[in-house]
Amino acid sequence: MPRLLLLALAALFLPPLHASQAAPAYGRQLEGFDYPYPVQSFAFRSQAQSLTMAYLDVAPATSNGHTVVLLHGKNFCAATWQSAIEALSGAGYRVIAPDQVGFCKSSKPAAYQFSLGQLAANTHALLRELGIARASLVGHSMGGMLATRYALQYPASTTQLALVNPIGLEDWQASGVPWRSVDAWLARELRTDAASIRKYQQEVYYGGTWKPEYDRWVEMLAGMYAGPGGQAVAWNQALTSDMVFNQPVVHELPRLKVPTTLLIGQRDRTAIGKDLASPALAQRLGDYPSLGRQAAAAIPGARLVEFADLGHSPQVEDPQRFNRALLDALAAGRDRASR
Numbered sequence: 001m002p003r004l005l006l007l008a009l010a011a012l013f014l015p016p017l018h019a020s021q022a023a024p025a026y027g028r029q030l031e032g033f034d035y036p037y038p039v040q041s042f043a044f045r046s047q048a049q050s051l052t053m054a055y056l057d058v059a060p061a062t063s064n065g066h067t068v069v070l071l072h073g074k075n076f077c078a079a080t081w082q083s084a085i086e087a088l089s090g091a092g093y094r095v096i097a098p099d100q101v102g103f104c105k106s107s108k109p110a111a112y113q114f115s116l117g118q119l120a121a122n123t124h125a126l127l128r129e130l131g132i133a134r135a136s137l138v139g140h141s142m143g144g145m146l147a148t149r150y151a152l153q154y155p156a157s158t159t160q161l162a163l164v165n166p167i168g169l170e171d172w173q174a175s176g177v178p179w180r181s182v183d184a185w186l187a188r189e190l191r192t193d194a195a196s197i198r199k200y201q202q203e204v205y206y207g208g209t210w211k212p213e214y215d216r217w218v219e220m221l222a223g224m225y226a227g228p229g230g231q232a233v234a235w236n237q238a239l240t241s242d243m244v245f246n247q248p249v250v251h252e253l254p255r256l257k258v259p260t261t262l263l264i265g266q267r268d269r270t271a272i273g274k275d276l277a278s279p280a281l282a283q284r285l286g287d288y289p290s291l292g293r294q295a296a297a298a299i300p301g302a303r304l305v306e307f308a309d310l311g312h313s314p315q316v317e318d319p320q321r322f323n324r325a326l327l328d329a330l331a332a333g334r335d336r337a338s339r
Contacts, residue, residue, distance in 0.1 A: 024219060028229020029054070030105045033220055035079045039105055042126045046101070047112055053126055054078070054105035055098035058085050064092030066159070066334065067132050069123070071150075072097070073141025073167075074240060075197070076313075077104035080217055083319035084138070084326060091327055096135070098126055100146070102236035108229065109236070114243040116149040124154055133157065136330055140164040141270070141312065142240075148249045151258050160259040160333035162326060165268050165312050168249040169291040176281050177273040180245070185238035192234065194222035204286075205312035207267035214316065245272050253298040259336040261303045261329035264292035265310035265317070288312075301336070305329060 026032040035056065042053040056078050068088050070081045078097035088095045099106040100119050123146070127135060136159045139147025144166020151158040173179060197218050202210050224233045271277075271286035289306070296304035305325050307314050314322040 024223045025227040026220075026223035027227055028108055028224075028232050030077070030099075030220070030224055032227075033079075033223060035105070036082045037085065042098075042129055044122070044125055044129075046118070046122060047109075049109060049112075051101055051107040051109060051122075053098050053101060053107075053122060055096060055126060056085065057130065058089045058095040058097075060089045060092045060094060062092055063094065066092070066330075067094040067096060067135040068330065069127065069135045069137050070095060070097040071123070071137060071139040071143030071146050072099065072103070073143050073313075074103075074237075074244060075201070075221060076140065076143075076217070077220060079104075079220065080313075080316065084315050084323055087319075087323035087327060088330075093330075094132075096127065096130065096132070098123060102240055104224075108232040110232070112236075112239065114239045116146055116243065116247050116249070117153060119146050120150040120153050123150060124157065127157070134159050136160045136162070136333065138162040138164065138326065138330075139166060140315065141167050142244055144168070145244065145247070145249050148252070148256065151256055151260075152252060155257050158258045159337050160261075160330070161256070162261045162263060162329050162333070163295075164263045164315060164322075164326075165265050165270070165288065166249075166262075166295075167244065167270055167272060168247070169295050170271070170285065171248045171250055172245060172271060172273050172277075172285065173248075175285065176277065177245075177271075177285070178276045180242075180273060180276060182238050182242050185241045186234060189225075189234035189237045189241070190231075192222070192225050192237075194218055194226075197221055201312075204269050206317065207311050211317075217316065241272065250295070250298075253295055254300065256299050256302075259301065259333040260299045261305060261333060262292050262296050262299075263305045263307070263314065263322070263325055263329065264288055265307045265312060265314045266292075267309065267311040270312050303329065303332065 137147040144163040145168040268288040269286040
């Protein structure tokens with residue numbers, strides 16, 4: 001038998017070479033992916049339906065009497081805060097880290113009017129259920145937008161804000177980025193896999209670099225798309241992309257009344273819809289060195305902490321340095337809030 005034919009036949013019975021690199025398949029609510037702390041569930045009614053929010057509630061060994069709420073970004077989950085939770089609980093904080101509706105281990109509704117105001121209300125309901133009247137909010141990426149909205153809606157319940165490379169610091173549509181329909185967002189989401197997630201994060205989040213420890217978070221996201229609930233995951237991601245694009249918070253930053261610290265990785269170039277922008281416009285979008293300084297100038301009394309060599313996710317890229325900066329920011333914010 002010819003050698004080429006033998007090789008071809010053998011290939012039919014061998015696993016593909018890339019199989020070991022494929023993302024595992026997780027459930028619709030990230031079943032099969034373990035979080036670093038016990039996951040609890042908050043059941044509530046919203047928009048005429050029953051929903052659940054998964055969350056972590058980590059108590060410190062010795063309490064300092066304060067609570068920190070960690071709000072994840074669009075391409076992240078509560079688990080991504082692992083190192084920050086360790087540092088915060090070690091410093092005496094009670095830490096609450098929810099998965100927002102539509103994300104990770106929480107409900108993926110077929111019909112939901114996503115808005116930052118609604119997600120803030122859901123988070124507020126969770127904190128009331130837990131008996132937490134006031135808390136410091138730490139928001140990353142989309143979570144920074146949500147933390148800002150929360151502080152605007154519930155200023156009496158917000159001790160302070162720490163915004164980690166928040167998106168929404170520029171109005172993409174007003175800048176000239178074309179509008180995209182939910183159907184178009186969905187088509188884009190349905191093409192998502194581990195390779196596309198890794199490529200995007202490497203280029204936009206990490207300045208072209210990559211570390212093996214980032215792969216866990218790529219697999220976490222890609223596994224939801226690859227699993228049996230992948231269609232529901234993509235649909236919710238499309239709806240929340242539409243929410244983020246159409247609800248920038250930049251115009252309301254001057255209205256913030258709570259102590260605020262911005263922690264900005266300077267190598268970040270995240271901008272929603274940049275792929276639809278003209279080359280000249282795309283070059284200007286996501287300029288986080290400028291965006292961070294502009295936001296700090298717009299927010300009354302804001303502090304700005306810059307990480308010159310880090311990108312969109314400083315808490316993932318350099319956890320020790322980020323955690324030191326976050327603890328310092330929270331201590332300073334508590335002092336300002338008590339005056």
